[in-house]
Amino acid sequence: MINTIFNPKEVAIIGATDRENSVGRGIVENLKEEGRKVYYINPQKKKIFGKKTYQKITDIDGKIDLAVIAVPQKAIDEVIDQCIEKKVGGVIVISSGFAEIGKEGKKRQEKIRKKLSSAQIPLVGPNCLGLIRPSVGLNVSFAPGTPQKGGIAFISQSGGLIDAVIDGAENNNFGFSIIVSVGNAAGMGIEDYIAIADGDKNTNVIALYIEGVKDGRLFLKTLQNTKKPVIVLKAGKTKNSKKAVTSHTGSLAGEYKIFSAALRQGGAIEAQSLEELFDIAKALSWQNKNKGTGAGIVTNGGGAGVLLADLLDENNIKLPQKTSNPLDILGDASPEKYETACRKTIKQKEVSLLAVIQTPQTVTKPLENAKRIKKIFDDHKKPVVAIFMGSGVENKKAINYLEEHKIPNYSDPKRALKPIMALINKL
Amino acid sequence: MILDYKEQDKILKKYGLKVPDTCFVENKTQASSSASKIGFPVVMKISSKKHFHRTEVGGVLKNIKSKEEAQTAFTSLSKIEDTQGVLVQKQVEGVEFIVGVKKDPLFGGVIMLGTGGTMVEVFNDVTFRVLPIKKGDALKMIEEIKGKKLLEGFRGLEKIDKSKLADILVKVSSLADKEDYQEIDLNPVILNDKKAFVCDVKIVV
Numbered sequence: 001m002i003n004t005i006f007n008p009k010e011v012a013i014i015g016a017t018d019r020e021n022s023v024g025r026g027i028v029e030n031l032k033e034e035g036r037k038v039y040y041i042n043p044q045k046k047k048i049f050g051k052k053t054y055q056k057i058t059d060i061d062g063k064i065d066l067a068v069i070a071v072p073q074k075a076i077d078e079v080i081d082q083c084i085e086k087k088v089g090g091v092i093v094i095s096s097g098f099a100e101i102g103k104e105g106k107k108r109q110e111k112i113r114k115k116l117s118s119a120q121i122p123l124v125g126p127n128c129l130g131l132i133r134p135s136v137g138l139n140v141s142f143a144p145g146t147p148q149k150g151g152i153a154f155i156s157q158s159g160g161l162i163d164a165v166i167d168g169a170e171n172n173n174f175g176f177s178i179i180v181s182v183g184n185a186a187g188m189g190i191e192d193y194i195a196i197a198d199g200d201k202n203t204n205v206i207a208l209y210i211e212g213v214k215d216g217r218l219f220l221k222t223l224q225n226t227k228k229p230v231i232v233l234k235a236g237k238t239k240n241s242k243k244a245v246t247s248h249t250g251s252l253a254g255e256y257k258i259f260s261a262a263l264r265q266g267g268a269i270e271a272q273s274l275e276e277l278f279d280i281a282k283a284l285s286w287q288n289k290n291k292g293t294g295a296g297i298v299t300n301g302g303g304a305g306v307l308l309a310d311l312l313d314e315n316n317i318k319l320p321q322k323t324s325n326p327l328d329i330l331g332d333a334s335p336e337k338y339e340t341a342c343r344k345t346i347k348q349k350e351v352s353l354l355a356v357i358q359t360p361q362t363v364t365k366p367l368e369n370a371k372r373i374k375k376i377f378d379d380h381k382k383p384v385v386a387i388f389m390g391s392g393v394e395n396k397k398a399i400n401y402l403e404e405h406k407i408p409n410y411s412d413p414k415r416a417l418k419p420i421m422a423l424i425n426k427l
Numbered sequence: 428m429i430l431d432y433k434e435q436d437k438i439l440k441k442y443g444l445k446v447p448d449t450c451f452v453e454n455k456t457q458a459s460s461s462a463s464k465i466g467f468p469v470v471m472k473i474s475s476k477k478h479f480h481r482t483e484v485g486g487v488l489k490n491i492k493s494k495e496e497a498q499t500a501f502t503s504l505s506k507i508e509d510t511q512g513v514l515v516q517k518q519v520e521g522v523e524f525i526v527g528v529k530k531d532p533l534f535g536g537v538i539m540l541g542t543g544g545t546m547v548e549v550f551n552d553v554t555f556r557v558l559p560i561k562k563g564d565a566l567k568m569i570e571e572i573k574g575k576k577l578l579e580g581f582r583g584l585e586k587i588d589k590s591k592l593a594d595i596l597v598k599v600s601s602l603a604d605k606e607d608y609q610e611i612d613l614n615p616v617i618l619n620d621k622k623a624f625v626c627d628v629k630i631v632v
Binding site for chain 2: 212213215216217220255257258259261262264265
C-alpha cells in the first residue's frame with residue numbers, strides 16, 4: 001500500500017474553493033481533518049470556510065503526502081511542476097481534458113505522466129472522481145458523501161457509478177474499505193489497485209467495474225496472483241456499447257467472450273449487473289466460502305422454497321434429502337420451529353450452506369427468527385444466507401439485525417442464487 | 428496464407444497430434460490405389476492454399492467405398508479451382524469438436540474449444556482460454572461447453588475419456604507457443620472410445 005496516497009498525513013487540495021456546485025468544493029466538504037492536516041490551495045481566495053488558503057503548494061512549510069488536483073486544464077502543467085518541486089508523496093488528478101477527449105488531451109496526459117514518473121511520484125487519474133477509504137476516514141473525491149466502512153474494495157472505471165453506489169449506500173448494511181475511481185489510469189492502473197486491495201487488511205472482497213484493460217496478460221496475471229475473491233462487472237459486451245465505451249474513457253474494450261474466459265481463468269466471478277455485483281460482494285465480505293455441493297433450505301412458505309429449489313437445481317447445486325429439503329415448516333412457524341429446523345438442516349455433513357426463507361405471515365416474528373438464525377450461524381462454521389421477503393417495519397428490523405451480524409439478506413430467491421453459489425465456491 | 432499439406436502435417440506430428448492415415452495424390456490411379464491401401468471407407472478432400480472452408484466449395488467427399496468411387500471423386504474434386512491436389516484419408520467415426528487458436532489484440536494467443544464440424548457457427552458452443560494452458564485448464568474448458576455431453580455417453584454413444592480431448596488442447600497450446608501462426612483451425616477433431624484424431628487442419632501464417 002502506498003500510504004502517501006491511501007493514508008496520507010498531510011493533504012493539499014489544489015483548486016480548493018467554496019464556490020457552489022464545483023468539484024473543488026465537493027472535495028473540501030468531503031475531506032475531514034480526522035487526524036490529518038488539510039491544506040487549501042487557491043491563488044484567488046484568502047480564506048475558504050474561514051480557513052487559510054495558500055497561493056501555491058510550495059508556500060506550505062513542512063512535507064505534503066498527497067496533492068489532490070482539481071484545477072482548470074490550463075493551470076495543470078504549472079501545478080504539476082510545483083508538486084514535483086514540493087516533492088509530494090503522491091498525486092491525484094481529478095481534472096478532466098486528457099486522453100478521454102482525443103489526441104491533444106492524450107499528449108497533455110503523456111506530458112504529466114512523464115514528469116511525475118521521472119520524479120517517482122505515483123499518479124491516480126487523471127479524469128477521475130478520486131479516492132475514498134472509509135476504513136481510515138479518508139475521502140479525497142467529489143462523490144456525494146462517504147459511505148460506511150466495511151470489507152468491500154470497489155475499483156471502478158466509471159466515476160458516475162461510484163456516485164450512484166454512494167448515493168444509495170444509506171439503504172445498505174454493507175460497507176467499503178476502499179473506493180477508487182481509476183480514471184484514465186495514466187500512472188497507477190487497475191492492476192495496481194487490485195494488488196493494493198488484496199494486501200489491505202480491511203478488505204475481504206474486491207469488486208470491479210471494468211470497461212476495458214490496456215494489457216490483457218497483465219490483468220490476467222494480477223487476477224491469478226490475487227488471494228481475495230474478485231467480482232467483476234464488465235461493460236462493453238456488444239459492438240454498440242463498445243463504441244460508447246471507447247469515446248467515454250479512452251480505454252480499449254476487448255472481445256467479450258475472450259474477456260469473460262480470461263476472468264474465469266483468473267478465478268474471478270463475473271456479475272451481470274451492479275445489483276448482482278454488490279449482492280455477491282456483501283456475502284463474500286461477511287462470510288468465508290465453504291467449498292461444497294449441497295445447500296439446505298428452510299422455509300415457512302412453500303412457494304418461495306420451491307422457487308429457490310428450482311434455481312439451485314438448474315445450477316447443479318444439490319439439495320441433500322436426509323430431511324425434507326426444502327424443509328417447509330409452514331406459515332404458522334414459530335421462532336422455536338425455525339430454530340429446530342435450521343439446526344437439523346445445517347448440522348448435516350452434506351449441507352455446506354443454509355438458506356433460510358421467511359415470508360411475513362400473521363404469526364411470523366421476524367426479529368426473533370433473525371436472532372435465532374444468528375445464533376445458529378455463530379454455532380456452525382457454515383455460510384448462512386437469509387431470504388426474508390417483504391419490507392414491512394418488523395421485517396426491516398429483522399433484516400438489519402441479520403446483516404449487522406453478517407448474514408446477508410436477499411428480497412427474492414433469484415437474487416440469493418449467485419451469492420449462494422459464490423459462498424459454496426460454485427461460481 | 429495457409430500452410431501446405433506437408434508443412435501442416437509435419438507440425439502436427441511434431442507435437443504428437445494424431446492424424447488419420449492420409450495420402451496426397453495427384454491423379455486417378457494414385458487416388459484409387461491409395462484409397463485401397465488405406466482401407467475403405469475413405470474421405471477425399473482438396474488440398475488448397477486458398478480455400479479456408481473446403482466444404483463450401485464442395486471440396487470434401489465422404490463415404491467413398493470402392494476404387495471406382497475414389498476415381499470418380501478425384502475427377503470431380505480436381506475440377507475445383509485453386510486445387511493443388513487431393514487428400515485421401517481414412518474415414519474416422521466419432522464425435523466432432525473444433526480446436527482453434529487465434530491472436531487476440533488484448534490477450535495475445537487464445538485457444539478455443541467448441542462443438543465442431545461444419546455447423547460450428549450455428550451452435551456457437553465455444554469457450555476460450557488465454558494461452559498457454561495446462562491440463563487442468565483444458566478439462567475446465569471441456570466442462571464449459573454443452574458438447575461435453577457427447578463425451579459422456581450421450582444416447583447410447585460410447586463414453587469417451589475427456590482427458591483425450593484435454594491432451595489435444597494441451598498439445599495445441601505448446602504448438603502455438605513455439606510455432607509461427609496467425610490462426611489455427613483444427614476442425615474436425617474426431618474422438619471415439621478408442622482414439623482421437625485431428626482430421627483437418629488449417630494453419631494460417
